[in-house]
Amino acid sequence: MATFFQQLVNGLTLGSIYALVALGYTMVYGIMELINFAHGDMVMVGALVTLSLTHVLAGLGVPLALALPLSLLGAMAVCMALGWLIERVAYRPLRRAPRLAPLITAIGLSMVIEQVAALLWGRGYLTFSLPVSRVWNLGGVVVTPIQTGVLGLSLLLMWGLLWLVRKTSLGRAMRATAQNPEVARLMGVDTDQVISMTFVLGSALAAVAGLMVVAYYGIGNYTMGFMLGLKAFTAAVLGGIGSLAGAMWGGLLLGVVEALGAGYIGDVTGGLFGSNYKDVFAFLVLIGVLIFHPQGLLGGRAGEKV
Amino acid sequence: MTILLDIAGLSVCYGGIKAVAEVDLVVHEGERVALIGANGAGKSSTLKAVAGLMVPSSGQLLYDGTPLERLAVWQRVGAGLCLVPEGRGVFPRLSIEENLLMGAWHRRRDAGVLSDMERIYGLFERLKERRLQPAGTLSGGEQQLLALGRALMSRPRLLLLDEPSMGLAPLMVEKVFDVIRAIAGSGVTLLLVEQNARLALELCDRAYVMESGKVVLTGKADECLRDARVQEAYLGGDQS
Ligand SMILES: Nc1ncnc2c1ncn2[C@@H]1O[C@H](COP(=O)(O)OP(=O)(O)OP(=O)(O)O)[C@@H](O)[C@H]1O
Numbered sequence: 001m002a003t004f005f006q007q008l009v010n011g012l013t014l015g016s017i018y019a020l021v022a023l024g025y026t027m028v029y030g031i032m033e034l035i036n037f038a039h040g041d042m043v044m045v046g047a048l049v050t051l052s053l054t055h056v057l058a059g060l061g062v063p064l065a066l067a068l069p070l071s072l073l074g075a076m077a078v079c080m081a082l083g084w085l086i087e088r089v090a091y092r093p094l095r096r097a098p099r100l101a102p103l104i105t106a107i108g109l110s111m112v113i114e115q116v117a118a119l120l121w122g123r124g125y126l127t128f129s130l131p132v133s134r135v136w137n138l139g140g141v142v143v144t145p146i147q148t149g150v151l152g153l154s155l156l157l158m159w160g161l162l163w164l165v166r167k168t169s170l171g172r173a174m175r176a177t178a179q180n181p182e183v184a185r186l187m188g189v190d191t192d193q194v195i196s197m198t199f200v201l202g203s204a205l206a207a208v209a210g211l212m213v214v215a216y217y218g219i220g221n222y223t224m225g226f227m228l229g230l231k232a233f234t235a236a237v238l239g240g241i242g243s244l245a246g247a248m249w250g251g252l253l254l255g256v257v258e259a260l261g262a263g264y265i266g267d268v269t270g271g272l273f274g275s276n277y278k279d280v281f282a283f284l285v286l287i288g289v290l291i292f293h294p295q296g297l298l299g300g301r302a303g304e305k306v
Numbered sequence: 307m308t309i310l311l312d313i314a315g316l317s318v319c320y321g322g323i324k325a326v327a328e329v330d331l332v333v334h335e336g337e338r339v340a341l342i343g344a345n346g347a348g349k350s351s352t353l354k355a356v357a358g359l360m361v362p363s364s365g366q367l368l369y370d371g372t373p374l375e376r377l378a379v380w381q382r383v384g385a386g387l388c389l390v391p392e393g394r395g396v397f398p399r400l401s402i403e404e405n406l407l408m409g410a411w412h413r414r415r416d417a418g419v420l421s422d423m424e425r426i427y428g429l430f431e432r433l434k435e436r437r438l439q440p441a442g443t444l445s446g447g448e449q450q451l452l453a454l455g456r457a458l459m460s461r462p463r464l465l466l467l468d469e470p471s472m473g474l475a476p477l478m479v480e481k482v483f484d485v486i487r488a489i490a491g492s493g494v495t496l497l498l499v500e501q502n503a504r505l506a507l508e509l510c511d512r513a514y515v516m517e518s519g520k521v522v523l524t525g526k527a528d529e530c531l532r533d534a535r536v537q538e539a540y541l542g543g544d545q546s
């Protein structure tokens with residue numbers, strides 16, 4: 001039973017990171033029916049910028065408690081600018097092009113971002129260790145401060161995003177644009193600007209997710225956005241792409257499935273497969289959803305689109 | 307009377323097909339102008355060009371003396387030009403209240419928005435009762451009233467209405483037209499596209515009749531009502 005709860009905690013932590021990234025996919029899809037496959041790489045950029053800035057600031061003697069939030073703000077600014085630029089330069093000219101064009105552009109962009117990152121940060125693994133050795137032991141279940149930080153911050157950001165989309169005038173314009181862009185323009189909404197803002201918001205969340213990933217795993221690399229992006233995309237599809245609540249539940253659920261799968265696969269298969277097969281679960285989930293329930297858990301009618 | 311909207315030699319094309327061909331049309335400040343014609347005559351395309359949803363292939367559009375091409379679609383509402391599109395175009399998953407607020411988007415920081423909303427709720431009791439429900443749950447007629455209310459929230463100077471009676475039961479049509487009459491009475495200039503020619507001609511001061519993209523007749527609305535060709539083609543022929 002301890003394994004179960006331990007993996008549940010691990011899964012929720014991981015899942016809340018997936019959820020943050022999945023929100024970026026689902027917001028962009030909700031508003032312009034585009035799958036921005038370069039979004040995963042935004043997490044990588046956020047992670048590596050945070051990592052470098054923290055090292056630089058630490059080198060200058062800035063205490064970690066200050067260096068970390070400053071680095072995160074810096075990474076968010078970089079990602080927001082990059083997200084804005086990508087929409088402006090790569091996607092906006094393709095607004096009226098056939099669906100395949102922006103999709104191929106997204107894949108190309110993803111490669112460009114990775115290669116530029118490889119030039120800037122090299123191809124090796126960069127380490128990132130936070131000096132937190134304390135752990136809480138709750139009846140055999142180990143919880144680290146990083147895990148609670150990740151979960152807490154994710155929940156706070158998700159709540160903030162829901163509030164923004166549901167209660168603010170920008171959120172109202174986002175939902176109006178998603179439902180009928182032409183009429184939104186007739187009502188005076190600069191829909192291009194709303195779309196820009198959507199990219200910027202998603203990119204900011206990706207930057208935070210980037211910090212969480214390096215803090216949780218302790219390493220970063222220019223390819224780290226690929227698998228994470230695929231999993232977050234899976235989470236978005238699982239929840240019903242276009243639905244905000246769906247992305248959140250999809251992310252958490254996927255994290256838990258993956259962690260439980262990794263925790264038990266050894267026992268179930270008599271040691272044939274180890275926890276290194278955990279990535280398989282995400283894709284089994286993706287295939288299963290696409291075959292049996294393609295609209296996702298909260299997709300279609302019920303889901304609240306952006 | 308000053309000219310508020312001046313359309314000169316307007317043509318609109320879809321691919322190679324010319325939907326509007328060299329149309330001249332003028333709307334004076336404070337006037338109510340009807341644009342009538344059969345299905346596919348090019349009425350909606352004309353309005354879309356004025357609102358900016360279609361780019362004219364030729365011609366000149368002047369609004370209050372300035373060329374409209376300088377304004378993006380979303381900037382035209384701020385200038386006082388508001389289109390209620392064919393099929394009403396309410397946001398189905400926004401609440402009624404949020405739909406009304408969308409109409410006031412360009413003046414969202416204006417303190418007058420809330421009092422305008424109360425005024426509109428005064429006109430449409432039904433909308434107030436259901437203000438927190440999604441607009442998609444309203445009946446077609448109620449959605450049309452909401453679309454009109456939403457347009458009013460923008461404080462328009464020139465209101466373009468595209469077939470407000472479309473698909474509505476006779477009783478509802480009457481109600482919608484009462485509202486349109488009240489809007490016109492409050493000093494808003496009106497360009498009204500309708501298939502229901504009799505209703506439109508009875509409400510308006512002047513009219514244009516379109517056929518296959520061209521204006522074939524124009525004049526005072528009551529004269530059009532008595533015109534033999536109009537009666538033949540749009541009023542069922544037998545009433546005179
Ligand atoms: N999106 C489009 N693509 C191609 N052709 C179009 C399009 N929209 C309209 N048309 C054509 O342009 C012509 C004029 O259409 P328009 O919608 O302006 O007519 P209308 O007078 O508003 O008709 P209705 O009374 O049916 O609304 C028609 O022949 C129509 O088939």
Ligand SMILES: [Mg+2]
Nearest residue numbers: 349350351392
């Ligand atoms: Mg029409």
